Amino acid sequence: MNINDDPTMAPGHDNTQVLGLDFHNPVFPISALAIIAFVLYALVYPDAANTQLTAARGWSIEHFDWLFMIVGNIFVGLCLVLIVLPLGRIRLGGQDARPDHSLVSWFSMLFAAGMGIGLMFWSVAEPVAYYTEWYGTPLNAAAGTPQGARAAMGATMFHWGLHPWAIYGVVGLSLAFFAYNRGLPLSLRSAFTPLLGNRVRGWSGHLIDITAVLATIFGLATSLGFGASQAAGGLNYLFDVPNTLGTQIAIIIAVTAVALFSVWRGIDGGVKLFSNINMVIALLLLLFVVLTGSTLLFLNGLWDTTLAYLTHIVPLSNWIGRDDTTWFHGWTVFYWAWWISWSPFVGMFIARVSRGRTVREFLTAVLLVPTLVTIVWMSAFGGNALAQSAAGVGELANGISDVSLAMFQMLEQLPLTTLTSTMAIVLVLVFFITSSDSGSLVIDSITAGGKVDAPRTQRVFWATLEGVIAGVLLYGGGDKALGALQAGAVATGLPFSLVLLVMCVGLVKSLRQEHRDLVLASAI
Template identity: 40%
Template sequence: MGTSLMTAQPIRSVRKSVFGVEIEAHPVVFPVSAFVVIAFVIATAAAPRRALIFFDYLQSKIAESFSWLYLASMTGFLLFAIYLCFSRFGNIRLGSDDERPEFSTVTWFAMLFSAGMGIGMLFFGVAEPMLHFVDPPNIRNGVVASAESLAAARGAMGITLFHWCLHPWALYSLVGVSLAYFSFRRGLPLSFRSVFYPILGKRIHGLLGDSIDILAVVATLFGLATSLGLGAKQINAGLSFVFGLPQSTTVQIILITCITTLAVGSLLSGLHVGVRRLSELNMLLAGSLLLFLFVAGPTVYLLGAVVDNAGAYAERLPHASFWTASYARSSKSQWLASWTVFYWGWWIAWSPFVGMFIARVSRGRTIREFITGVLLVPTAVAILWLTGFGNTAMHQEIYKALNADAPAATAFYDYSPQSYAVQQLDPQSGLPQSEDGEWLIGATAIGVASPQGVKMRQQASRLVTKSGNAVEYYRGVLVHAGTEIPYHPSVEERFDGRYKSEDTLLSLAGYLTEPVLTSSHRGRVDTTATAMFVMLGSYPFATITALAGIVCVILFFVTSSDSASLVADIIASGGSHNPTIGTRLFWGILEGVLASVLLLAGGLKALQTGSIAIGLPFCVLIIVMCVSLMKALRQETNTETPTA
């Protein structure tokens, strides 16, 4: 390693023993980060419906004003990552010149992928392609494919891969390479403040550096909360599908508590045991599930779809990378906010965790090796995974009419529609009806897993509760008419009975788009979270594969949680590579509490908003980080010629 261009100061941290547990923490970053997150948790738990109104407002405003920034930044990160890979800087090693990687390539990939986007790909792997298939977005040359057509199927896979392939991994590679370079090669603490040394100099050790690390810790926790929330919803959906367990926020919070406990156990075993072994086991199990679909499903169709989907992605990539819906209808702008902007915000909020984690396990690799591996291998796996799950689901939808006359070779496919209880909606108000048809039932909050039901009637153009109070919906929350004050129903106004419904044959697409009721007829099924299990139900060994899917989500949940706890603790301890157990426990527990409160306050809406909001300031920070990295690399190569 050549002459260092930076001077590392001792890590300014406090190390104490509290009740026999050793704790190491930065005196500013740790308490301020903890205070910010705990204050958010208390405020949201105290007024969940007001919080949901605020979440909806914040998400719409950010999407309206800053979607262009998310789109331009993420595309810029991809172009910059490709440039670094092929530039003269690619030979620089992330460590001393004679260092070699700490982990094997297979283990390295399993760890970064399990701790990266595993939960999300399981949650959206079936639902996202199907939803784009049913409602094609207008993002290619202004032409909209007909819903549920072959063109719509190809387009659905193209846009799904756009969200999950090169763009997010380019972001992760840049954050990871920056952290690894400044820490392992330049001797600075393994913390976000370090990557700004070429711009801020020794000021990274003061208030500016503390602020950067605080934002990184908070972003890590909110990004993780989104993944944990989605994971809890899908585990709940799987257990409901297999065992009839109710789908509700209460059950999901219990699941988060139980699995966070498992994650803490893995965390205590350390990086080389817990995270490593669980990551390898998870990749083996997930790979087996994917292989099952390719073997038991329409094999030839899926093999062809892998190639076709890669082409659809390459074809769509240039246009979608710059599509901001400026010339599209408002509905397509809403689509962009709900999908692409949400994903980009989620990935940016997730980047401190994934970037820090893959930096921690990537010491000794060159910049070219690092970026190539992080960009291409997960992208290839994403294409295989999303093809296996997405195209299998769409194949069921496209060819469901062939079931009765299927040739013997494919006779075991059960593509026939299934019977489900579908909620009856009042045509004027769009609200569900009670079983006796006497009442309309309005939820206290739309989109929450288990909201309170309120008895009401439609009178003229307004909704009136049983007690005669006029109400309306404002940003998805039931409020007093003409105000923004959430409506709290009295005991006699609350509805806890069965909904009016009709039994209907639904294909997978219908299942995702219709208001399907639980077996008790007392609540709706979370169809997005259940879609994967419904799809697996059309193949042999449905219960076994569903259980395998549940175990996969649990393992992804555990590896994500303990990895993010490690990352938050590394930053909050001032950059220690091996922080103490006590603070790891603290962050692990706090992550579970944050995910639970977000689910309680507003379900998926709150999870999405948390990611999009925290991703905004961090997006600007990452842009500056790229400038800082470039400055440092130029300084090094101008000082000496690095050797591989």
């Protein structure tokens, strides 16, 4: 199906212009009203909202752990197969299309949007948590032993390696293919055209897009709210800045203000700029930790981390007969639900900046390169943290007391602590900015009917709303209100896992047809 054959599928069809906004009916108004209603409920009844949504999240994780694991494994297998099959030669946008962004800028944007902020905290906190049995150990490995250290690094890589990026990759590839090769709007509903046909223009498509908007903005607002608490904790730890509600709100305001500047400038003038800044600071911090920690430890860690990942990926991917259920549900299944709930946001943003890439190039950059980069990052930061914990050096010797402080506690044992910790705080804040601005562009596109050139005021509206939600919930309900929002976002991972499976069927079907058409065209 091509947009030229059906003009009603054109971006912006059935849009309404009100107060400088160009929004799609009924996705924009229903999404906005649902967000307002939920925020009001979480503010008025924070305890009840937190209890109910946490129960919903727990129920989905406990009863559908098998589904989350199967879905994750299918996505990894599908991405790897598409890389090696002839289908990988298909170019997003047609065979004459060329990339809009340089390779470095492209990778910087997709990595920053995907999980850059998470690695800042969990690359240190997660392996130490497993090693010291903070909340169970992976595969019941003995805590505080060499075996436990290997399992800790293998499990951490498992959570941040191929599986989450495969989830993002499938969504991003589907959206990019249907937008650039089929001429459909850059909106989640377009990926279901092979299966739903013209019904994607009706309520089936509306519900898909509305769910994507809610999952995206709830996930972003949650991260911004909790991130403000974590950044304030770091400022307090390093510079004795009071970790008060006022400090946290000020951080949210500052991050939102810079994000507004970024979305106003657009991808080239804003998002790309901050993503490149991210990568430069991250590279400098990585080199510092490698050179001042222990270069030999890092080099050995590269091999050990890679081997631990390869050794543990199969048993960790299994869901049958697990005897580490508490750890398995609390960490792995939670992560999988979280990655799936974030996939519309990250996948759509990756699609938006990936025109002109081949399927093979796209999946290699989205799946394999980030996994290799994460191995390097984990070997440096996680390796140093585990070495300090095992040697009884510093505060990490006692395990994890506060996730937000783990990175700073590790850096405290290295030279130039104030400088590197300041760099870490700046990096955290810039990662928040890139998540906020890229998320705003995604929500803007969905609620504008797939348009990528909606009015700037509309981008500003969504970026502002993210900051307002985070600040209001933090002020009015604290961690319980934010926890309710996070639980709600994670709970959407269950229905979305089924949605993504259906998306895979449509993607493979359409890629095969595209390949047949190319073969026939070349034979003529």
